[in-house]
Amino acid sequence: MKIQLLPSTFDSDGRARSPEQRLSCYLVDDRVAIDAGSLGLAATDAQRETVRDIIISHTHIDHVASLPIFIDDLFATLDEPVRVHATEEIIELLERDIFNWRVYPRFADLSNDRTRVMEYVPFRVGEPFRVAHLSVTAVPVNHVVPTVGLVISNGRTTLAYGADTAETDLFWQLVNSAPRLDALIIECSFPNSMHELAQISKHLTPATVGTELKKLKHKSPDIFAVHLKPAYRDVLISELAALNRPRLQVMEPGREYEY
Numbered sequence: 001m002k003i004q005l006l007p008s009t010f011d012s013d014g015r016a017r018s019p020e021q022r023l024s025c026y027l028v029d030d031r032v033a034i035d036a037g038s039l040g041l042a043a044t045d046a047q048r049e050t051v052r053d054i055i056i057s058h059t060h061i062d063h064v065a066s067l068p069i070f071i072d073d074l075f076a077t078l079d080e081p082v083r084v085h086a087t088e089e090i091i092e093l094l095e096r097d098i099f100n101w102r103v104y105p106r107f108a109d110l111s112n113d114r115t116r117v118m119e120y121v122p123f124r125v126g127e128p129f130r131v132a133h134l135s136v137t138a139v140p141v142n143h144v145v146p147t148v149g150l151v152i153s154n155g156r157t158t159l160a161y162g163a164d165t166a167e168t169d170l171f172w173q174l175v176n177s178a179p180r181l182d183a184l185i186i187e188c189s190f191p192n193s194m195h196e197l198a199q200i201s202k203h204l205t206p207a208t209v210g211t212e213l214k215k216l217k218h219k220s221p222d223i224f225a226v227h228l229k230p231a232y233r234d235v236l237i238s239e240l241a242a243l244n245r246p247r248l249q250v251m252e253p254g255r256e257y258e259y
Contacts, residue, residue, distance in 0.1 A: 001157035002029050003183060005226065006042040007253040020230040021253055024063045026161065026185065027051065028152065031132050034161055040066030040073060048074065053131045056086040057163035058147035059093045068104040071118050078112060081119040085131055087138070089146045091120045139174045141165035143202045151178055157259040160184045164227065166202040172215040181218040182259045185251065187227035191235040203227075206239035213245065224251035 008022040023037030030047050033039050033054040043051065048070075057063060071082050086094065099106045107118035123129040125148060128137045135155070138148040143164045149171040150161045160175045162168075164187055175181060189203035198205045204212065209225065223245060228236045237250060251257075 001154050001159060001182070001259045003027070003159060003257045003259070004030075004255065005251045005253050006038045008038050008042070009253075019250075019252060020233060021226060021228060021251075022062065022230060023065055024227065025066075028134065028159065029154075032134055034150065034152075035063040035163075036067035036070060037062045037065050040069030040071075043070070052080060053083045053085060055131060055136065055150065056084060056090055056094070057150065057161070058143060058145050059090060059097065060145060060164065063164075064094070064098065068098065068107070071107050072104075075110075075117050076112055078117050079114055081116045082107075083119055083121050083131075085121045085123055085129070085136075087125060087146065087148060088122045090148075091122060093146070094120075137174060139170040141171050142168040149174070151175060153178070157182045159259075160221075162186045164189075164203060166199065166204060167208055167212060169215070172212070176215075176217040178218075181216075181221040183222045183224065183257065184216070185224045185226055186212065188225045188236055188240060189227050189229050191232045192239055193235075194232070206236060206243060209240065210243045210245075213243075213248075220247065222257070223248040224257075225249070226251045 004027045006025040009018050024035045025037045025039045026034040030050050033051050035057055036054050098104055110117055125138050125140055128135055135153045137151050141147050141149040141163055147163050149163050151174050152159045158178050158181050162171055187204055188206055188209050190198040190205050192205045192207045195205055225240055
């Protein structure tokens with residue numbers, strides 16, 4: 001399995017200009033996107049040709065910002081729809097707030113001369129579903145809007161993605177029930193000094209990341225901290241290092257991680 005956090009700042013050939021992350025989009029095997037914050041901006045030409053499945057964890061703008069642009073750019077050349085996988089609740093929010101003709105066209109109603117350009121594929125939380133070559137299970141996490149965390153497997157490698165969340169339990173129950181875990185992506189948005197804001201906005205700090213990781217029963221996965229607010233990045237890196245978790249690292253935009 002290959003995992004890549006797409007850059008939020010980049011040059012003309014898609015390489016990350018800085019390690020800062022403002023948008024969320026993670027590619028799995030260059031075929032499936034988890035969220036679409038930077039997908040329409042940072043995907044390479046080759047990735048645009050291969051990504052046809054997008055899983056949306058929630059509808060905050062940093063996770064869906066360039067989803068319309070990605071589909072728009074491919075509109076005339078698609079031979080099959082771009083499939084947007086989400087819960088019914090999240091699909092309703094996408095239709096109401098983004099693909100509503102006021103903000104952007106309702107692509108689910110549109111076709112080129114060969115195919116519909118977008119289709120929604122709803123899934124139920126707690127029930128495994130297929131996305132391309134992957135088996136995926138989603139569970140609700142603790143955020144201010146409906147949000148799901150994911151456990152994703154190709155039969156050999158397992159990835160867990162916590163999305164945006166404060167302290168949560170169902171996600172860890174799902175993760176711990178997996179036979180193996182190779183990589184875990186966990187958010188860390190605010191420094192410890194901003195604990196109150198993190199609680200209100202339902203995000204994690206390094207201290208609560210440490211508390212949450214105590215719920216993890218798998219012994220040796222790589223753990224990637226993501227969603228570090230750029231204004232606090234240096235402090236967050238220092239506070240995460242103080243947790244003394246040898247396999248905990250900040251995920252680098254643009255870098256490919258292989259398992």
